[in-house]
Amino acid sequence: MASTTQTETQLQNLAAVLESQGAKLKTVVRNIPKPSPDEIVVRNYAIAANPVDWKIQDYGFAIKTYPTVLGSDGCGIVTDVGPSVTKFKKGDRVTGFGGVIGTDNPDHGSWQTYTVLRDIATTKIPDFMSFEQGSVFPMAMATSAMALFTNLRIPLPKSSIAPQNSGFLIWGASSSVGTAAVQLARNLGFKVFATASQTHHQYLKSLGAFEVFDYHDSDVVSKIVASAKMAGTPISLGFDCVSEGTTSQQSAEILLDSGGKGGKLCLVLPWSGQGEKPDGVEISQTEAYRAFVNQAEMGKWFFNEYLEKALQEKSILSAPEIQIVEGGIDGAQKALDLSKKGVSGKKLVVKVE
Ligand SMILES: NC(=O)c1ccc[n+]([C@@H]2O[C@H](COP(=O)([O-])OP(=O)(O)OC[C@H]3O[C@@H](n4cnc5c(N)ncnc54)[C@H](OP(=O)(O)O)[C@@H]3O)[C@@H](O)[C@H]2O)c1
Known part of the structure; x- marks a missing residue:
């Protein structure tokens, strides 16, 4: 297993990789991904677990190609932007709805330090919102x-x-x-x-x-x-x-x-x-996932306009409450195991230092 010291994670793309259906997540170093023209790369500082993560791990649906990276909710700072992107720039604090469903491309999975997000499924978060708070709601929203x-x-x-x-x-x-x-x-x-x-x-x-x-x-x-x-x-x-x-x-x-x-x-x-x-x-x-497939216009309006404004105005709050799972990227499997056991009014969040 790769080490997860702070210095290394700042330089490397540590990823919780699923090598085959039913396998435990394994921390490995992946290349830092490059964005397509309408995509951005985000350095995640917080990642949240969703029930679909453990369901895909256990049942194998939605994934055709292994190894892969699961995860739909990541929040951090933009480090790279594709040439067609006008809404976001390097340094923006953002949250986004990622995931390999529909693309089968592990670069889109959130359980890694650097994730590719579609610009239309990304929202700037207000300065008063922490990365942990920003990570809990993209997929649910x-x-x-x-x-x-x-x-x-x-x-x-x-x-x-x-x-x-x-x-x-x-x-x-x-x-x-x-x-x-x-x-x-x-x-x-x-x-x-x-x-x-x-x-x-x-x-x-x-x-x-x-x-x-x-x-x-x-x-x-x-x-x-x-x-x-x-x-x-x-x-x-x-x-x-x-x-x-x-x-x-x-x-x-x-x-x-x-x-x-x-x-x-x-x-x-x-x-x-x-x-x-x-x-x-x-x-x-x-x-x-229709938010970035056949309802992309609506998804773009929702993530790029409505949600950004609502977060700023506090008419949408970060919810539900956060439960931190320790361990950074190494904590991903624990987060999925806890999600499978069931949570009550909580979102399981891993911090990526
Ligand atoms: N179709 C899609 O695109 C899509 C997208 C996202 C999620 N999902 C699915 O949607 C479901 C919910 O996801 P989630 O992330 O929101 O789950 P979650 O936060 O993990 O759900 C936990 C909550 O479920 C509540 N709950 C459990 N059984 C209940 C019951 N019988 N009646 C009322 N509440 C009950 C619990 O309420 P109390 O603590 O109050 O008891 C608990 O707070 C999952 O099955 C997920 O896979 C589908």
Whole structure:
């Protein structure tokens, strides 16, 4: 295993490499990558784990060529820019949604010191935001933005927030994707009805949720429906950020029972409910990577304009809370193992000195 002293990591591209499906990540030195015309290279100072990292490691999907580098969330300083890039320059503090999904190119993976990012999936972070704070949300934001603006077909916001006549259900709101979705939906003017464990309720209200319900409560569906009726905001849009066990079925029931017409429910994973999808609710699945593939115009607007401004204005906060995993790049495997065990309202972050 390569050593990870500070001096060496400043000069080398230490990478947590996956040599084959199911193998443990191994720290090796890779060449510092070069950007294509519309790409930048970022020297990461913080990298965050996502569940898809351990899922790819275990199941091997999305990867055709090994060795590879996983990872979608990295935050640091721009060190190189392609000739077509106008938005970013060397020295900018940025965060970005990277990853090998769709490209199979390990230079795009975040679990290394130097990562190539597409300019359209990159956001400048404010001076007041640490690299750790900046690393936690790019993939979650892309996942939620695709869900809201593509799957649920919410029009892109104009200059002011228009009050919506619909409630918005966010199931699993304390997850990374959920905390992003709560803030986006709140900013769009929706009344957010969320589910999470009790311990996260106050935090989610601080992010903009109108009411938060404990999903462990066997009456959670009827309680959310009653609350939406009381508030006079039928819930016709929903985002199930868990999509496991009965969560999608329960989410669909809420949309059907709360009085919303033409309900649309977006999932993060394929439908897992028992039996057929229910009639009366349009159900689809978000795909984060569309932000730089077939929804690139929207992705560019989201990362280069909306998110940068929202972070600066603090209408989007870094969320969820950070849990540091020690060890630098060598800590990547531990971060993936902890992610697989499951987190509660936390993002696992590795610092790269
Ligand atoms: N389709 C895509 O493009 C895409 C993109 C990104 C992620 N994903 C998938 O989306 C899922 C979420 O990712 P993530 O990074 O946001 O996960 P995460 O932050 O690791 O999720 C952890 C959270 O899940 C919550 N949770 C677990 N079971 C729950 C249940 N039955 N009901 C409500 N909440 C529950 C926990 O809530 P409490 O602590 O409050 O109990 C915990 O805070 C993963 O399966 C991931 O692979 C898909």
